[in-house]
Amino acid sequence: xxxxPSCVLRVGLAIVLFWFGINQILDPSKWVFxxxxxxxxxxxxxxxxxxxxxxxxxxxxxxxxxxxxFLRVSALIVALHLFGIALSLGNSPSAxxxxxxxxxxxxxxxxx
Amino acid sequence: xxxxxxxxxxxxxIAVFIIVVVGGLLVWRVGNLxxxxxxxxxxxxxxxxxNQEPPTGLVPMISEEALATHNSKDDCWVSYAxxxxxxxxxxxxxxxxxxxxxxxxxxxxxxxxxxxxxxxEDRANMLxxxxxxIGTLGVIEGAQS
Numbered sequence: 674x675x676x677x678p679s680c681v682l683r684v685g686l687a688i689v690l691f692w693f694g695i696n697q698i699l700d701p702s703k704w705v706f707x708x709x710x711x712x713x714x715x716x717x718x719x720x721x722x723x724x725x726x727x728x729x730x731x732x733x734x735x736x737x738x739x740x741x742x743f744l745r746v747s748a749l750i751v752a753l754h755l756f757g758i759a760l761s762l763g764n765s766p767s768a769x770x771x772x773x774x775x776x777x778x779x780x781x782x783x784x785x
Numbered sequence: 786x787x788x789x790x791x792x793x794x795x796x797x798x799i800a801v802f803i804i805v806v807v808g809g810l811l812v813w814r815v816g817n818l819x820x821x822x823x824x825x826x827x828x829x830x831x832x833x834x835x836n837q838e839p840p841t842g843l844v845p846m847i848s849e850e851a852l853a854t855h856n857s858k859d860d861c862w863v864s865y866a867x868x869x870x871x872x873x874x875x876x877x878x879x880x881x882x883x884x885x886x887x888x889x890x891x892x893x894x895x896x897x898x899x900x901x902x903x904x905x906e907d908r909a910n911m912l913x914x915x916x917x918x919i920g921t922l923g924v925i926e927g928a929q930s
Contacts, residue, residue, distance in 0.1 A: 696880065698814055702915075703878040710910045720914065721818055729811040736803045742796055762905045 679784050682777055683738050686751065689774060690735030697728025704728075709761045738781065748781035845920030849893065852922065856891030858883060864893035864922045865900065865909050872916035893922055 697704050701724035708720050716723060737747040755775035762768035847862075847869045855862035861873045872886070879886045881903070889896040900909060 698810065700878065701818070703880055706908055706911045706915050707880075707904065708911070709905070709908075713910075719818075720911070722815065725811055725814055725818075729807045732807050733803055736807075737800065740799060740803075742800045742803075762903075765902050765905065767903055 679781065682781055683741070683744075686748075686774070686777055686781070687735040687739035690731045690738070690751065694728040694731035694735060697724050697731070701725050701728070738778075745782050748778045752776075752778035752782060846923040847920045848923065852893060853891045856887075858887050858890070861886065861890035862919060863889060863891075863896040863912075863916070865897055865912055867922050868912075869919045869922055870912050870916035871919050872912075875915040878915075 701721040704724045705720040708723055712723065713720055718726075734747050734751050737743050738751065752775045755771045755778060759768040759771040759775065762771065847864075852862055852864055852869060855871075858876045859873065861876050862869055862871050864870070872890075876883055876886050876890070885899075885903075889899050897909075
């Protein structure tokens with residue numbers, strides 16, 4: 674397989690999405706702290722379940738991005754997800770990191 | 786490799802397989818979620834009030850000095866907006882690493898600043914979820930720890 678900038682981006686994003694997704698599924702109680710209050714208020718399900726669903730979606734999106742399935746759509750969803758997280762975090766180091774990751778995902782959306 | 790909007794059967798099969806596997810994992814995991822332990826009325830009241838509004842009634846008053854003694858991974862209390870929480874059980878679970886939390890154990894202002902800076906202000910509402918409410922921060926002499 675030829676190594677291209679796109680491949681490197683996909684592997685990098687997939688690693689991030691797999692790590693967070695798997696950890697959220699293994700122990701959702703670790704992650705409830707990161708759910709914005711408005712999400713908890715607006716949803717009828719428990720914070721743990723929100724974390725589990727989010728983890729599952731991140732693993733699926735990571736796999737899709739890694740394998741190149743629905744690549745642009747998956748990358749766009751990941752980018753919007755990350756921008757949303759960054760926005761909810763406000764002015765913080767974690768938010769800046771997520772903005773960087775979101776732009777990585779956007780690069781896949783607009784790749785030739 | 787996927788290129789454009791054309792999807793062949795093999796690609797769709799792989800996508801469905803991934804969704805089914807992860808979906809099955811989620812269903813299994815949801816079935817294994819711990820059921821919430823029954824709470825007495827006091828505990829419910831404390832959790833409902835959270836850190837936004839100190840609970841009413843008889844609530845232990847904890848001094849800054851007493852709070853500062855609970856500053857290790859085995860005994861970690863923090864204070865946010867005047868409410869004190871025991872987050873000892875969560876110290877080892879912090880996704881950002883144990884050390885990040887230990888550095889703010891026994892702290893009030895520093896904990897608030899760190900929490901807001903790292904995770905945003907509305908995350909404080911989840912403190913009752915990851916810790917247990919201990920009391921309110923005060924300066925009354927003889928406050929119990």
